[in-house]
Each structure stands twice: as C-alpha cells, then as structure tokens.
Amino acid sequence: MVRYVFQRLWQSALTLLLVSMVVFAGVRALPGDPATVMAGEQADPAAIAAVRAELGLDRALPVQYLEFVKHAATGDLGRSIRTGTPVRHLIGATLPVTLQLALYAMVIAVLLGVTGGVIAAVYRGRWPEWLVNGISLVGLSVPTFWLGLLAVLYLAVGLGLFPASGYVSPFEHPLRGLYYLTLPAVILGVTHAAALQRQTRSSMVETLSADFVRTARAKGLGPGAVILRYALRNSLIVVTTVIGLQLGLLIAGTVVTERIFGLPGIGKLTLDSVFTRDYPVIQAVVLVVATSYIVINLLVDVLYTVIDPRVRVSGRAQ
Incomplete structure (x- = not known):
C-alpha cells in the first residue's frame, strides 16, 4: 500500500510539473502585455519598461519559469495586476x-x-x-x-x-x-x-x-x-x-x-x-x-x- 501510494505521488508530482510548464507557456502566449496593462495604455515606454523590470518580465523565460515555480512552491502566487491584492488571498476567498x-x-x-x-x-x-x-x-x-x-x-x-x-x-x-x-x-x-x-x-x-x-x-x-x-x-x-x-x-x-x-x-x-x-x-x-x-x-x-x-x-x- 505504501509503495503504491508513493508511486502515485511521484507520478502526480511529475504531472503537476508538466502542467506548470504548460500553464506558464500558455499565459505568456496570450495577446497583450501585462506591463502595458498595469502601466496604462497611454504610459511612456520608460514607465512600461520600469513595470516590466518590476514584474521580472525583462528576464529570460527559463529564469522567469524557475522564479514562478520557486514562489508557487512556497504559496506565493504573485499579485493581481488590477488590484495589487496577493493572488493567494483572492483564491482563498x-x-x-x-x-x-x-x-x-x-x-x-x-x-x-x-x-x-x-x-x-x-x-x-x-x-x-x-x-x-x-x-x-x-x-x-x-x-x-x-x-x-x-x-x-x-x-x-x-x-x-x-x-x-x-x-x-x-x-x-x-x-x-x-x-x-x-x-x-x-x-x-x-x-x-x-x-x-x-x-x-x-x-x-x-x-x-x-x-x-x-x-x-x-x-x-x-x-x-x-x-x-x-x-x-x-x-x-x-x-x-x-x-x-x-x-x-x-x-x-x-x-x-x-x-x-x-x-x-x-x-x-x-x-x-x-x-x-x-x-x-x-x-x-x-x-x-x-x-x-x-x-x-x-x-x-x-x-x-x-x-x-x-x-x-x-x-x-x-
């Protein structure tokens, strides 16, 4: 029984890792720029670049993914761009x-x-x-x-x-x-x-x-x-x-x-x-x-x- 549960656990963990990759890539493929949405459509390029740096969007995608996994593993799912509320609070509610x-x-x-x-x-x-x-x-x-x-x-x-x-x-x-x-x-x-x-x-x-x-x-x-x-x-x-x-x-x-x-x-x-x-x-x-x-x-x-x-x-x- 213990062996079976352990086997299913690591299979589930592997599935979850693959899901996280698909989710990360899928969100990045959506049209639009989060930095532009957060800074406003009329913001100047410098303001948009500053927001991108703050969100970490100016880094390479593998680095962004590793940061995403590291924070998600600790329960930190980021903040809402629209309200600034921690995402875990929104999901918890x-x-x-x-x-x-x-x-x-x-x-x-x-x-x-x-x-x-x-x-x-x-x-x-x-x-x-x-x-x-x-x-x-x-x-x-x-x-x-x-x-x-x-x-x-x-x-x-x-x-x-x-x-x-x-x-x-x-x-x-x-x-x-x-x-x-x-x-x-x-x-x-x-x-x-x-x-x-x-x-x-x-x-x-x-x-x-x-x-x-x-x-x-x-x-x-x-x-x-x-x-x-x-x-x-x-x-x-x-x-x-x-x-x-x-x-x-x-x-x-x-x-x-x-x-x-x-x-x-x-x-x-x-x-x-x-x-x-x-x-x-x-x-x-x-x-x-x-x-x-x-x-x-x-x-x-x-x-x-x-x-x-x-x-x-x-x-x-x-």
Missing part, C-alpha cells in the same frame, strides 16, 4: 465557494445517477429503464447554461422558490447557505448525473450477469442483498472513476453557472481576470484547478484498494 458548489452538486449527481443506473440495470428492457434513459439523454443533451437560465426564470423569478442570485456561507448560516446553493447545485448535478447514470447502468448490467451473482441468487439471497452487496459493490470501481472525473470537471467547469447565479467563486474570478488581462491571477487559477484535478485522481486511485481488494497495489497486474 473564492475557491471555497466553488468547492461547496461542486461537492453539493456531486452529492446530487451521485444520488440521482447511481440510483437511476441501478434502476435501469435491474429493470433492463422494461419501461423503468426507458424512462431513466430518456431523462439521462435530456440531461446530456441540454446545455447547462440554458437549464440555469430556465431555472432562474421560472423557479426563482416566476415561482419564488429559490433566490435568483447571491451567496451565503454555509459555515455562518448552514440552512440559508444551502438554500442559496441548492438551485445552482441541482442544475450542475442533473447534468453530471446523466453521465454517471449511463456508466452505472453499463457496469451493473455486466455485473448482474456474472457467475458470482447467479451463485448468490441460487443460495436464496433476496434481490436487495444481491443488488446492493454484490452487484453494486463490484460496480463501484467504474462508478468511483467516473465520480472522480466528474468532480474534477465540476471544479473546473462552474464558470457559467457561477456567472448566471452571481456566485463569488473561482469561475467568476477567472472570467473577471480574463476580461481585465490579469495574467498572474489567470496563471494561478489554472494551476490551482489543475492541482485539484490531480489530487482528486490520486485519491480515487487510492480508494480503489479500499473498494475492491482484488486491485493490486504493487503497480503490476497479478
């Missing part, structure tokens, strides 16, 4: 909002997706499967932004069931905070539940036809025990993989939803930074989101060994 929304949406997606997948697999070829598959097809086909706009128009403005925008921290006011996050979380959760339902159904159909499931039924176990203790548990490897991927996508893909519902999350921070060409913030946000994705995948890989003892942790198939 917005990332929790996105994480709360993503986790809430993932809970909804798991409840709907796994339940729907089990129903579709158990009632294969009958009307419950057709109904669940039809609903998931709608969830996969309809864009999230359109669902969000409809939800705001009818459920928030029309019926007044939910607030149309705004945010309250669940840590300060738990019930009120969940109330404000419910509608955007449902919109995101429904979309991701559709993909999770498809994968759960596919895995469950294969597992239900396995020999050990037939043996369990022959021993006289009830349908509930067979489905939950045998079929679903042995399908959790695929389901866990999908959940990990979907959670990473949720953290990275809440930009539109946060914009629609006025949530002060990392998606809104990203859009504002792109519009104002705040390159240090863009660079830091992409790096933090990529790190989150890598950490989630690492946790999923470790979780495999808990869910299914047949998974070998030596890194080789036995």
Whole structure:
C-alpha cells in the first residue's frame, strides 16, 4: 500500500510539473502585455519598461519559469495586476465557494445517477429503464447554461422558490447557505448525473450477469442483498472513476453557472481576470484547478484498494 501510494505521488508530482510548464507557456502566449496593462495604455515606454523590470518580465523565460515555480512552491502566487491584492488571498476567498458548489452538486449527481443506473440495470428492457434513459439523454443533451437560465426564470423569478442570485456561507448560516446553493447545485448535478447514470447502468448490467451473482441468487439471497452487496459493490470501481472525473470537471467547469447565479467563486474570478488581462491571477487559477484535478485522481486511485481488494497495489497486474 505504501509503495503504491508513493508511486502515485511521484507520478502526480511529475504531472503537476508538466502542467506548470504548460500553464506558464500558455499565459505568456496570450495577446497583450501585462506591463502595458498595469502601466496604462497611454504610459511612456520608460514607465512600461520600469513595470516590466518590476514584474521580472525583462528576464529570460527559463529564469522567469524557475522564479514562478520557486514562489508557487512556497504559496506565493504573485499579485493581481488590477488590484495589487496577493493572488493567494483572492483564491482563498473564492475557491471555497466553488468547492461547496461542486461537492453539493456531486452529492446530487451521485444520488440521482447511481440510483437511476441501478434502476435501469435491474429493470433492463422494461419501461423503468426507458424512462431513466430518456431523462439521462435530456440531461446530456441540454446545455447547462440554458437549464440555469430556465431555472432562474421560472423557479426563482416566476415561482419564488429559490433566490435568483447571491451567496451565503454555509459555515455562518448552514440552512440559508444551502438554500442559496441548492438551485445552482441541482442544475450542475442533473447534468453530471446523466453521465454517471449511463456508466452505472453499463457496469451493473455486466455485473448482474456474472457467475458470482447467479451463485448468490441460487443460495436464496433476496434481490436487495444481491443488488446492493454484490452487484453494486463490484460496480463501484467504474462508478468511483467516473465520480472522480466528474468532480474534477465540476471544479473546473462552474464558470457559467457561477456567472448566471452571481456566485463569488473561482469561475467568476477567472472570467473577471480574463476580461481585465490579469495574467498572474489567470496563471494561478489554472494551476490551482489543475492541482485539484490531480489530487482528486490520486485519491480515487487510492480508494480503489479500499473498494475492491482484488486491485493490486504493487503497480503490476497479478
């Protein structure tokens, strides 16, 4: 177990190093000059050159990259060009909002997706499967932004069931905070539940036809025990993989939803930074989101060994 975790750790560290290179090169390839943005379009060349020297943009790119990695390793992600605020403070204020929304949406997606997948697999070829598959097809086909706009128009403005925008921290006011996050979380959760339902159904159909499931039924176990203790548990490897991927996508893909519902999350921070060409913030946000994705995948890989003892942790198939 320790060897497996150590192996995955260094692989994740190598992936993160490659991601940092891509992020650094990608931000440098964006149009515009940070020094010109910071000094102002009407500034004279001497002022722009002074700003470039202050930001370290007059150095060679390898030197800039090494400085970026050194500071990032210590938690120093630079300062916002637009406000002068340390970037880590901006991310620290917005990332929790996105994480709360993503986790809430993932809970909804798991409840709907796994339940729907089990129903579709158990009632294969009958009307419950057709109904669940039809609903998931709608969830996969309809864009999230359109669902969000409809939800705001009818459920928030029309019926007044939910607030149309705004945010309250669940840590300060738990019930009120969940109330404000419910509608955007449902919109995101429904979309991701559709993909999770498809994968759960596919895995469950294969597992239900396995020999050990037939043996369990022959021993006289009830349908509930067979489905939950045998079929679903042995399908959790695929389901866990999908959940990990979907959670990473949720953290990275809440930009539109946060914009629609006025949530002060990392998606809104990203859009504002792109519009104002705040390159240090863009660079830091992409790096933090990529790190989150890598950490989630690492946790999923470790979780495999808990869910299914047949998974070998030596890194080789036995």
